Structures are given as structure tokens and as C-alpha cells.
Amino acid sequence: MHSSAPLASSDSPLLGLDFSSAPTRRKPITVAQGRRQGQVLRLDGLLAFETLAQLSEFLSRPEPWLGGFDFPFGLPRELVQALGWPQEWRALMAHYSGLSRAEIRATFAAFCDARPAGQKFAHRACDLPAGSSPSMKWVNPPVAYMLHAGVPVLLQAGVHLPGLCEGDRQRVALEAYPGLLAREFLGRRSYKSDERAKQTPERLIARKDLIDALEQGRSRLGLRLKLSHSQREALIDDASGDRLDAVLCLMQAGWAQTQPGYGLPAAMDPLEGWILSA
Template sequence: MPAMRDASFFGIDFTSAPSARKPIRVAAGQRQGGVVRLAGLEALGSLDAFSAWLTRPGPWVAGFDLPFGLPRELVETLGWPTGYAALMAHYAALSRAEIRDRFAAFCDARPAGAKFAHRGCDGPAGASPSMKWVNPPVAWMLHAGVPRLIAAGVHLPGLLDGDPGRVALETYPGLLARELIARRSYKSDARAAQTPERLIARKDVVDALEQGRSRLGLRLKLSHAQRDALVADASGDSLDAVLAMLQAAWAAGRPRYGWPEGVDPLEGWIASA
């Protein structure tokens, strides 16, 4: 891990089909003690732009809002490779249609209420299973994102060695948001659902982050314009990128990036879960 004073921190709100209308959002920050200052927000309109972004020189630690692994139970049932690098290469070589068919067959063979397999981190983080292909389609996010992380040669702690100056961590912004505002909804891509209640919820999240009211022990420093922009983005994508950035900054200061003992090296872990 590079010296904390030298490293930049990033949070990436990922989408598997980025566009000018719905880009990948990147929050950049610098940490001084218990304060993380938001340096800026960036929009990546394509997966090629995302791949190019990953090659920027370190030292940096980034939190990515996408799953880095699949449940071991699923992998073993399907007879897929059980080494992380081999599994990701196998997964990347499959089409979405092939993945959907295999996952659907797996689910069809299981009882109601237990259709999906889960990773060890899903429960503690309150995250969707990484094999879900709809609502939200996190399986496609893994399919689009992780092969690009591997191709860029970044370091995936506990999973795959790479450039120690460019560290990629799996994060889940909803974990931190729930700590601050419980189950209140703060975002929607649908214009009709972009309500005053969700705007107030985003403001409450930002206020709590600025005041450092989370177990991460970090306080977010914003300009007035940045605060207004985070609250105004009704999609919540900019705010999610900032939440992921704070989770990455927290994990960078922990032994093993905050991974508890006994994590399955095939499945990975969600930072701060």
C-alpha cells in the first residue's frame, strides 16, 4: 500500500452500458487525517473510456460499485474454474445470453425463496447476489467491469496481484447510505420518481457525511457548489461515487483493506462490510 499522504482516492459508480446520458461516475478525493476532500467529479461515457481511466498512474486506491466475484456454491455447481483468474477469464468469454441461461437453470433447480446463491459478504453488506441479471443487473456489471480491471493490471487485494500503486476494491454505496438514512430511498433514474422526498434524503446523506456521522470515522469536505451538485443529481450516481470513495479511503487505512479473517478468495469482500 502506498503511503496514505501520497495516494489519491476514487469512487466509481459503475454501469455496464455507459452512455452520455448515463455515464460511469468517478469521484476523486484526497485524505488528510480524518477528512476526505472531494477534488472533483468525472463522467466516463463508454467502457473504453473506463479502461483508459484505469491506466492512470498511481498511487491511488479506488472503490468500485460492482461485484468482483461469484458465489462459490454457484461456481462449483456449474463446474466452472475455482481459481479466481481462471474463473474470471471463463466468465468473460461467455456471452450474456449464455450466462443468463446457466444462471436461470441454476435458479430453476432451487426451491422458492432460495433461488440465488450468495457470497459471504452479501448478507453483512445487504447487497444483491452477484449472479443477479435483473433488478439490478449486477452480473452484467461484473462481466463488463472485472475483465477490464484485470486487463489494466490493477491490484485486486486478496484476489489477484497487480500494480501495488493502483488498488481496486469492491464497494457498495448502499451500505453506507443505509447507515446514515436507514431504508429511505434517495435516488431514481425515472424522472417521475425523482420526488422532493428523495431530494431531502440526498441532502440528509450529504449533511451526515460532512458531519462525519458514520462508523468510518471520516468527514467529507465539500465546496458549496459540490454540495449543491450532489444533492441536485436525482439519479444519485454522483453521490454513490462519493460514498464509494469514502469506503475506499476507509479501507486503505485498515489491515488487509478491511477484509475479515477467513474470506473466501474466490468470492472476495465488500469494503467496510
């Protein structure tokens, strides 16, 4: 699936995106912008988008970038086959985006109800190595709705999705997952919450520890994060973790920039997609 046509260059600007399927002023979509020089990844800035339309306009600009996006790009093949849905990615996404959230919930709930306890959800091949939620999950977190809202924005913007869908090869979107990188440093320690009552000193310390580890380059990605003092404070102070999650996605995009074929496995399922660095 990996074409040899020219792609975003090895020094293209990088994006990391923390997604919300229903962004608001209080909970916007957060985008980290940066650039890699050798093994150092410098954070250039953070953007916030309060609507999907604003994000679409930004991604549609004819400027080169390579981005890591925190939402699933595909559904489990087992689920798609069981439902009799299209087994070509673009046709599947057209079908899926045409459904309402209520229809998605009812369809997926019926699928789960028919299966034995402990095996309710179907999983993609990347879910276990990434430790991610199945992309058909509609609650806590509602990643099925994130897929439903996010992929149409990428298709509308005409970006390139390696292994899934051809687009403008100067704007390359890859699926990222901040929890994968965070767990490498923190294990199961939590570093964020949207609930004010859960925004504890322990989570604040975890954010500081995570940022220290990124700045010291202690991950298997082999990159060091470079922050200004004010950027560091902004990441620490955001108890929701949205800014930090965007930066974690940015780091995964930076790693992909150093890898042949963006580090995607040669045998990646062209229906399911893959999570960076899983």
C-alpha cells in the same frame, strides 16, 4: 492472501466509482476523486466516462490511487462449484468474461429454476452483512452483467486486487457498495431514481440528509467529507444519485486506507471477494 509488499501509500489519491455495465452520455460511469488528510476526506472532483474504453484508459495510467468500485468482483462459491466452473479466481474470470450475456442469463436462470422458492439465488459470504444483491443476479440490478463488464477492465488495466489477483500495487481496486453506507443514515429511505417520475421531493430531502451526515462524520467509518458549495449542490441536484454513489464509494475507499489489509477479513474467500466495511 495479504502480501507484505509495498502498496499504495496511506496518502495516495482516492477514487470512488459508480459503475454502469453499458455506459452512455446520458448515464455515464461516474468517478469521484479525493484525498484523505487524517479524518477529513476532501472531494477533489467528479469525472464521467461514456465508454468502458475511456475508463480503462484512465485506470491504466501509471499514477497511484486506492479505489472503491461499485460492482461485484466475484461469484458465489456455491454457484461456481455447482456449475463446475474454475475455482481459481483469475481462471474463473477468464471463463466468465468469455460468455455472452445471453449465456449468463440462461445458465443462472437454469440454476435458480432447479432450486426451492426462497433459495433461488446463491450468495457470497459478504452479501448478508452488506445487504447487497447476489452477484449472480441479472435483473434489478443486473450486477451479474456489471461483474462481466467491470472485472475485465480492471484486469486489462493491470491493477492490484487484494486477496484476489496480483497487479500494480500502486493502483489498488477494492469492491465497494454505496447502499451499505447510505442505509447507515437513511435506513430504507430512497434517495435516488433513474426514472423522472420517481425523482420526488422526498428523495431530494433524503440526499440532503445523507450529505449532511457525511459532512458531519456521523458514520462508523470515522471520516468527515469536505465539500465546496458547488460540489454540494451538484450532489444534491443529481436525482439519479450516481454522483452521490461515487462519493459513498470514495468514503469507503478512504476508510480502507486507514485499515490494516484494507479492512478485508483474513478469512476472505479468494474466489468470492469482499465488500468494503461489510
